[in-house]
Amino acid sequence: MDIINDLPERLFDDIDDLLAFISIYDDRRRLAAYRRLLHAHRRQIKGAVCLDAGCGLGYFSEQCHRLGAAKIYAVEANPHLFSLAKERFRDRDRIEWIQDDIRNFRPKEKIHILVHEFFGQMLFDEDLFVLDGLNFKPQLFLPNRARLMAGLLPSAQILDANVNRSMLDRLQGVLVSGLFEDKGLPLQFPVTEWRPGKSVWRTECSLQGKKGDLLYFGLQILHDDQVICQAAACNNWSFVWTPRFGDRFELSFPPASRGRKVKFKWVG
Numbered sequence: 029m030d031i032i033n034d035l036p037e038r039l040f041d042d043i044d045d046l047l048a049f050i051s052i053y054d055d056r057r058r059l060a061a062y063r064r065l066l067h068a069h070r071r072q073i074k075g076a077v078c079l080d081a082g083c084g085l086g087y088f089s090e091q092c093h094r095l096g097a098a099k100i101y102a103v104e105a106n107p108h109l110f111s112l113a114k115e116r117f118r119d120r121d122r123i124e125w126i127q128d129d130i131r132n133f134r135p136k137e138k139i140h141i142l143v144h145e146f147f148g149q150m151l152f153d154e155d156l157f158v159l160d161g162l163n164f165k166p167q168l169f170l171p172n173r174a175r176l177m178a179g180l181l182p183s184a185q186i187l188d189a190n191v192n193r194s195m196l197d198r199l200q201g202v203l204v205s206g207l208f209e210d211k212g213l214p215l216q217f218p219v220t221e222w223r224p225g226k227s228v229w230r231t232e233c234s235l236q237g238k239k240g241d242l243l244y245f246g247l248q249i250l251h252d253d254q255v256i257c258q259a260a261a262c263n264n265w266s267f268v269w270t271p272r273f274g275d276r277f278e279l280s281f282p283p284a285s286r287g288r289k290v291k292f293k294w295v296g
């Protein structure tokens with residue numbers, strides 16, 4: 029979904045975000061994966077103070093309410109998503125709705141559980157960085173781990189009449205999401221990782237000894253050692269593709285005016 033007409037900048041940004049985030053709800057597997065994660069922690073959630081950070085349409089808040097949390101703070105920066113969530117679940121008595129940036133939030137009591145989904149398809153290219161700017165320390169993050177994985181394959185296996193070898197040659201150093209069908213391809217090796225307070229913003233990765241002239245990246249969300257969901261299986265996150273032009277690449281996520289940039293280059 030794209031906005032076609034010219035709008036004041038603030039309105040454009042808010043509606044653009046609204047449209048982008050509404051589409052994540054088409055991914056039923058993502059929601060089911062989070063429902064399972066919350067259900068697996070039902071004993072910790074019962075009687076706890078929970079925070080749904082970036083609550084979107086509020087499904088995780090509703091789930092925590094259903095699992096018996098004593099109180100749930102639902103915090104959302106986007107005014108439209110915030111109103112829609114509040115409207116949808118206004119009768120849930122133990123949810124406190126707060127429209128603000130999560131980095132401004134100062135809870136009155138200890139937050140036992142923070143649930144979030146700030147992951148981009150390259151891991152750090154959405155809003156995960158906001159969790160480094162909190163004014164408080166939750167006891168438990170759900171989920172508490174994610175990594176960017178990668179894989180290689182021979183391009184001959186997947187090229188077609190339009191996306192052919194000459195076309196790929198024009199994409200040196202360019203990361204393209206959704207360039208090919210990604211179903212059924214394995215995520216073979218880790219590139220970079222996130223844990224609360226431990227974001228690896230820059231990494232160099234060697235492909236020495238690995239075969240394949242087409243590189244792809246895919247997000248994997250974990251809790252401890254258990255995979256919760258991953259790119260392609262959950263269609264909210266596509267694989268990101270680039271032709272191989274070396275045995276070593278550098279990937280980094282320097283700060284941008286809004287969030288983080290993605291930088292990629294072949295270094296060997």
Ligand SMILES: C[S@@+](CC[C@H](N)C(=O)[O-])C[C@H]1O[C@@H](n2cnc3c(N)ncnc32)[C@H](O)[C@@H]1O
Pocket residue numbers: 045049052081082083084085086087088103104105106109128129130131144145146147155158
């Ligand atoms: C990927 S969506 C996830 C929504 C919801 N948690 C879910 O999974 O259904 C991320 C949400 O976080 C919100 N968000 C992003 N940065 C935020 C911030 N700094 N403070 C509060 N909300 C934020 C976005 O507006 C968006 O609704």
